[in-house]
Every structure is written in C-alpha cells, then in structure tokens.
Amino acid sequence: MLITVINVISAVFIIVGLFFIVVGTIGLLRLPDFYSRMHATGKCDTLGVGLTIIGLIIYNGFNFISVKLLFLVVFIFVANPVATHAIARAAYKVGLQPWRRQ
Amino acid sequence: MKFTKFLALFILLFSFWLLLSTKFEGWFHLFFGLLSTALVTLFTYDMVFVSEDRGNNIKKLFRFALYLPWILYQIILANVDVAKRVLDPKMPIDPRMITFRSVLKTDLSKTTLANSITLTPGTVTIDIDEDTFLIHAIAKESADDLLEGTMERKVAHVFMEDE
C-alpha cells in the first residue's frame, strides 16, 4: 500500500518534469529570437530536470544514491542559470539585437 | 587562523569525497582519497571562506533557508507562465530590454539576485556592470513586476544589507 502511494507520487513528479522538458523544447523551436529562446531553455529545463530527479529520489528512498542525486539537483539549479546568463552576456557583447513586436 | 581554515576545508572536502565514493573499507582506497583531498586543499584554501564577519553567517544561512520556499514557488509560477506563452498559438510575447540600479553591495548577494531573476517569471539577467543590472523581459507585465523591487528587498534582507 505504502509502496504504491510512493510510486504514484514519484510518477506524478516525473511526468510533470517531462512535460516541462517538452515545453522547453517546443519553446526552443517556436520562439522568434535568441533572447526569448533563452527564457524557454533557462527556466523549463532547470525545473523539468529538477522535478524528474526529485521524483527519482522519492522512488529510491533514502540512501547514498539519493544523496548523490540531491547534489546533482543542487548543482543543476545553480549552474544552469549561470550558463544561461553567460550565453546571453556573450550575445549582448557581440551586439545581437533583440526582436521587437512591430 | 590559516591552519583552522585549512583544517575546516580539509574536513569538509574529505566528508564530501566519502559521500561520493560510498566505500569505507580498504586502506589503499582511503589513502588515495586523503592524498587527493590534501592536494586540493593545499591549492585552494586561500580562495574559499573569504567572508569577514563570521558572527552573522549562521543568521544569514537561516534567513536563506527561509528565502528558499518563496523562490521555489516563484520558479514554479515562472514555468507555468512560460508554458502558457509557448503553447498559445498566438504567442503573446513582447520582448524588451530594461535596466535598473541595485542597492546591493557584495558580489555574493548580486549573484544571488541575478540567478533569482533568471529563474523567475519572464525575466533573464544579461549583464551586471558595477551596480546596474541589464534585464531582458519577455513581456511588459513581467518587467513591471521586477521594477517593483520585491525580490531585491528580500535578497537584501537575507544578506543583511537593508539597514
């Protein structure tokens, strides 16, 4: 009984995470310019991967594997915005102009 | 002073190494762990722990723990917002650049604010020049939300720079 509840909770986390990853990819393909694609990838990928790994932690229970997964989540949550910011800054320095609605 | 710093970093890194290796027996294995930890500590101990006022650090950590649930809620809001904009056939976006000056002083608080801005609804930090932030906002409403300055006040409160 308890195992089923845990499995359902972790499945919900994984499915929501996958939904955000798919939305991020659609955003990467659909949005009109570089800076707005940055919004889709920087946010949706971070939360999608984070939610999926949290689902795996819940599925796995508490042991050393979960601690490693937790480190992975914290690292992704710190590193992904920094990487996004670095790419945006490089593009701005080169002089890429943002797209405006006419 | 130098030695305490060295020892603290050594113990921290070695426990991290033990966590990652998850194998506690075998002297040969442990010896190489100790050796690599000592080398890394020797090269880097004067780069970390540079903060001065150590009395307030525990209080700051506590305030940061209180800040985390709010920022997680904001991240979820941000994702729902982006998902709505991407999946809408008309794509209701109106991108614009904005700048604002911040009152924050230390590098750590500025980094925290920049990362928080990137993760919250409709805004991405592009450049920080001394105390001027350059932000790309995906729509007018999200730019107005940021310029209200709720997040900046919260970060200033966490790092005790709001006096």
Next chain:
Amino acid sequence: MEDLFLLAGLLLILTSFLSLYRAIHGPGIFNRIIAVNVIGTKTILLLVLIGFIYGRPHFLDIALVYALLNFIMTIAATKY
C-alpha cells in the same frame, strides 16, 4: 515503474533530436550553443534514467561528471 522510465528515456531522445534541428539549422553561433547546452542537460537526465533502468548506480557518477563538463563547456564556448 520501469515502463515509465523507458518512456521517459524515449521522450528525452525524441526532444534531443528536435533540439538538434536548432543546433544544425539555427541562425548564428549562439542558437547553436544554447541548443548544445539543452541537449547536454537532457543527456544528464538520460544517464540517470539508464542507471535506474539497468539497476546500476555507477551511471550516477558519470552523470555528475557530465553535468560539470557541460557547464564548463558552455562557459568556455561563450568566452570566444
């Protein structure tokens, strides 16, 4: 539960191929960098899922190293 992991892996591979369109076709160098970064993030998750499907936790170490490499690769690529 294993079926869900397998489905998740397939979905990740599919979205990686969709992102590859942006990496090959996308105008300018920055669209390519961002697409490669996204594919790297998906690969981290795929490695973790492979570790869970085959019951081999050593894949987690590979995922951790891949996360570090992906971050450093992006920072290095944006320096030029």
